Amino acid sequence: MSSTELHLSDEVICNIMEEKSTKGTWEKLEKLYMDKTLSNKLTFKDQLYRLKIEDGGDVIAYLNDFNRCISDLIRVNVTYEDYDKALLLLRSLPDSFKHFQTTLLFGKETL
Numbered sequence: 001m002s003s004t005e006l007h008l009s010d011e012v013i014c015n016i017m018e019e020k021s022t023k024g025t026w027e028k029l030e031k032l033y034m035d036k037t038l039s040n041k042l043t044f045k046d047q048l049y050r051l052k053i054e055d056g057g058d059v060i061a062y063l064n065d066f067n068r069c070i071s072d073l074i075r076v077n078v079t080y081e082d083y084d085k086a087l088l089l090l091r092s093l094p095d096s097f098k099h100f101q102t103t104l105l106f107g108k109e110t111l
Helices: 010-016 022-033 038-050 059-075 082-091 095-106
Strands: none
Touching: 010 022, 038 059, 059 082, 082 095
16 A cells, blocks of 8 residues: 555545555545546546647547546446547547548448
8 A cells, every 4th residue: 555655645645544455545535536426527528528639749648638538437437439439539630630530420331
């Protein structure tokens, strides 16, 4: 558990000091910070829907952000089908990819 604590701020550590196991620590952290309320779900969805990649942007960093958003949503019991995730990725491309988006959306049987 001490390696987990190294990555936490003092304020967070104060909330989990009583926990004796790694599992207990994770459960406490999830309870405190991964609340599954409607507000949290909407916040995570908003982050995902606003995610855009700029022309010339770092694709790897963008995909990491996209996957983090999807992971956050999964932790609050929100899931997406693969075709929905593909559509979200397509719609987040810059305007210079408009022709590519149209070709993929209307020129294929599956995404």
